[in-house]
Amino acid sequence: MAEWTLSGALNRALLDAMDEDPRLLVFGEDVGRLGGVFRVTDGLQEKFGEDRVFDTPVAEAGIVGAAIGLALTGWKSVVEMQFDGFSYPAFEQIVSHVAKYRNRTRGRVDLPIVIRIPSFGGIRGKEHHGESPETYFAHTAGLKVVAPSGALDGYRLLRLAIDDPDPVVFLEPKARYWAKEEGELSSDDPRLGEARVVRDGDAAVVFTYGAMLTRCLDAAESLEGEGISTRVVDLRSLAPLDVPLIGRCARETGRVVVVHEAPKTLGLGGEVAARVMEEAFDHLQAPVARVTGWDVPYPPAALEAVYLPSVDRIADAIRRVTSY
Amino acid sequence: MDAPAHWAGTEPVRILEADGTVVGDADVGLSPEQLRELYRHMVRARRLDRECMALQRQGELTVYPPFEGQEAAQVGSAFALGDEDWAFPTFRELAAALVRGVDPAQYLAYHRGTWHGGPYDPRATRFGPICVPVATQICHAVGVAIGLRKDGSDACALAYFGDGSASEGDFHEGANLAAVFQAPAILFCQNNGWAISVPTGLQTAGEIWRRADGLGFPGVRVDGNDVLAVYHVTTEAVRRARAGDGPTLIEALTYRLGPHTTADDASRYRDEEEVERWRAFDPIDRYGAWLLASRHADDAFVRAVDDDATAWVSEVRAGVTSSDPPPAEWVFDWTFAETPPELARQREEALGG
Numbered sequence: 001m002a003e004w005t006l007s008g009a010l011n012r013a014l015l016d017a018m019d020e021d022p023r024l025l026v027f028g029e030d031v032g033r034l035g036g037v038f039r040v041t042d043g044l045q046e047k048f049g050e051d052r053v054f055d056t057p058v059a060e061a062g063i064v065g066a067a068i069g070l071a072l073t074g075w076k077s078v079v080e081m082q083f084d085g086f087s088y089p090a091f092e093q094i095v096s097h098v099a100k101y102r103n104r105t106r107g108r109v110d111l112p113i114v115i116r117i118p119s120f121g122g123i124r125g126k127e128h129h130g131e132s133p134e135t136y137f138a139h140t141a142g143l144k145v146v147a148p149s150g151a152l153d154g155y156r157l158l159r160l161a162i163d164d165p166d167p168v169v170f171l172e173p174k175a176r177y178w179a180k181e182e183g184e185l186s187s188d189d190p191r192l193g194e195a196r197v198v199r200d201g202d203a204a205v206v207f208t209y210g211a212m213l214t215r216c217l218d219a220a221e222s223l224e225g226e227g228i229s230t231r232v233v234d235l236r237s238l239a240p241l242d243v244p245l246i247g248r249c250a251r252e253t254g255r256v257v258v259v260h261e262a263p264k265t266l267g268l269g270g271e272v273a274a275r276v277m278e279e280a281f282d283h284l285q286a287p288v289a290r291v292t293g294w295d296v297p298y299p300p301a302a303l304e305a306v307y308l309p310s311v312d313r314i315a316d317a318i319r320r321v322t323s324y
Numbered sequence: 325m326d327a328p329a330h331w332a333g334t335e336p337v338r339i340l341e342a343d344g345t346v347v348g349d350a351d352v353g354l355s356p357e358q359l360r361e362l363y364r365h366m367v368r369a370r371r372l373d374r375e376c377m378a379l380q381r382q383g384e385l386t387v388y389p390p391f392e393g394q395e396a397a398q399v400g401s402a403f404a405l406g407d408e409d410w411a412f413p414t415f416r417e418l419a420a421a422l423v424r425g426v427d428p429a430q431y432l433a434y435h436r437g438t439w440h441g442g443p444y445d446p447r448a449t450r451f452g453p454i455c456v457p458v459a460t461q462i463c464h465a466v467g468v469a470i471g472l473r474k475d476g477s478d479a480c481a482l483a484y485f486g487d488g489s490a491s492e493g494d495f496h497e498g499a500n501l502a503a504v505f506q507a508p509a510i511l512f513c514q515n516n517g518w519a520i521s522v523p524t525g526l527q528t529a530g531e532i533w534r535r536a537d538g539l540g541f542p543g544v545r546v547d548g549n550d551v552l553a554v555y556h557v558t559t560e561a562v563r564r565a566r567a568g569d570g571p572t573l574i575e576a577l578t579y580r581l582g583p584h585t586t587a588d589d590a591s592r593y594r595d596e597e598e599v600e601r602w603r604a605f606d607p608i609d610r611y612g613a614w615l616l617a618s619r620h621a622d623d624a625f626v627r628a629v630d631d632d633a634t635a636w637v638s639e640v641r642a643g644v645t646s647s648d649p650p651p652a653e654w655v656f657d658w659t660f661a662e663t664p665p666e667l668a669r670q671r672e673e674a675l676g677g
Contacts, residue, residue, distance in 0.1 A: 059497035062463050062500065073467075073471030074475075093460060102660070103659055104440045106439065106654075108445050164661075240666055
């Protein structure tokens with residue numbers, strides 16, 4: 001069985017997609033000769049040439065804006081924002097144009113653009129290198145927002161994102177780039193927009209995504225000894241949310257925890273909690289618990305552990321909802 | 325005649341003086357018929373612009389941004405483009421849209437409030453959607469230019485923007501990308517003296533066209549009220565683009581005779597006297613005087629153009645005011661290629677089953 005890192009699997013997804021579609025381009029800062037600061041585009045320029053894989057000036061708005069123009073001329077783009085905190089110069093292009101072009105043109109113009117953003121914390125990064133920007137994008141109608149948690153899903157979701165006719169903001173958990181996963185790469189999932197039950201259980205359900213998945217699984221594992229059987233769901237698609245699956249899991253367990261790195265207020269946890277209320281109110285045995293980053297700027301490396309949801313915090317929340 | 329403040333500094337390329345006197349080479353490669361067509365476009369554009377102001381007051385249009393005074397800048401530049409070339413407007417380029425063959429009723433659907441952006445097909449017309457976040461469209465034009473080049477086409481893309489837009493980051497990012505990739509892009513700035521209430525002197529301490537030098541490509545300053553000069557410099561930029569020589573920045577000096585939009589009260593920031601002074605630089609009077617003096621047209625032609633414009637504007641008006649209101653489901657259509665289940669539920673909630 002093959003072993004893949006997330007970085008390697010994403011690299012392979014780009015390679016396979018470019019192989020299949022000669023009108024697919026990859027561009028951004030340092031994605032060419034260097035292969036990207038996280039090596040996700042490693043070797044692509046060598047294989048596909050500078051015409052299809054190219055470095056750009058440091059100009060995030062220009063990169064995304066150019067991808068729109070390229071789409072108008074029939075070119076598909078996967079662009080890289082080097083870090084979450086550097087995606088903000090492109091925010092206007094993403095929110096005012098990428099998200100709205102289909103609507104504005106009454107469906108005449110697809111923007112099949114994938115905006116890859118190495119995201120979230122946990123890598124002892126400097127300021128601006130540990131942001132969780134998902135709410136900004138998920139709150140914008142017209143965008144799909146996806147966050148893989150590991151290598152196999154990373155491959156699958158990136159292939160699906162590239163094939164999708166709509167623009168996709170693809171948030172890659174930096175903390176998981178080098179984590180290994182065993183299995184075969186495949187993109188045979190039906191479509192974007194579906195969450196996945198990663199671990200079964202019936203006492204409580206934990207909804208999470210990105211790098212927090214492994215911590216949630218660790219917490220669930222540690223609670224087995226206490227006789228608490230915890231289901232863990234990787235949301236994967238943050239926009240649209242898989243509301244039917246969220247509702248079903250909430251109804252079946254009656255106890256819900258949401259976990260994410262992003263700050264609590266108006267984080268995705270709030271939306272998931274509201275959906276749980278709408279879909280499963282009569283089944284709820286406890287208030288929905290949220291385990292999140294705090295409502296503070298992402299802290300420096302020495303204080304990262306204070307900010308990020310820990311296995312202990314997650315386990316405590318599961319105990320809380322199951323003993324309510 | 326006093327030159328307006330934002331025209332200070334480098335003399336622009338000029339072929340016709342304000343009174344129509346020839347000061348450059350008036351042979352810009354256009355046939356007599358094309359020369360007359362330029363005039364017809366400008367007259368039609370102005371008449372429609374004024375009609376739109378009236379339609380707004382009558383409640384037939386929502387807020388409208390008039391372009392009176394900028395007809396030569398828009399018509400001259402758009403006329404220099406070929407069928408395969410693209411143009412990207414801001415929200416004040418109705419005259420350019422008309423030259424490009426965009427259906428005015430479709431364009432005005434935007435100002436009527438029936439749809440965003442102008443529901444004309446941007447690919448079929450090669451005219452970008454009406455773009456309000458200023459300067460963002462420059463990056464789109466540059467992307468198109470890069471794409472055209474990758475396809476081996478010799479077409480180019482022109483982006484319109486204003487003196488205010490030139491302060492935006494997207495202007496610099498787009499212009500720099502175009503330069504680095506030698507993209508066949510034309511950055512066409514209509515410096516009309518005012519970004520709403522802020523005069524160009526507070527917008528920039530330099531001359532906009534000079535920025536091209538720092539970015540590594542040519543810039544040119546042109547009298548934007550001289551349609552022949554505008555056509556001439558844009559044609560040269562198009563030639564460079566087709567030849568693979570990369571982008572050109574054009575700063576067309578012009579003047580916005582009207583308010584920023586119908587919601588703006590320009591008397592709060594500029595004297596009517598300044599506006600009246602500017603009428604002496606009127607682009608249509610100037611070109612008309614030359615057409616007559618050079619015998620490319622006669623009084624009968626001028627009258628015929630006027631009659632044509634009257635009939636045409638009334639047709640456009642009828643098309644605009646008779647358009648049906650958009651159906652409610654349009655609120656939901658086209659957000660995604662395939663409506664996600666949650667959005668389908670919201671649609672049902674809003675519209676009923």
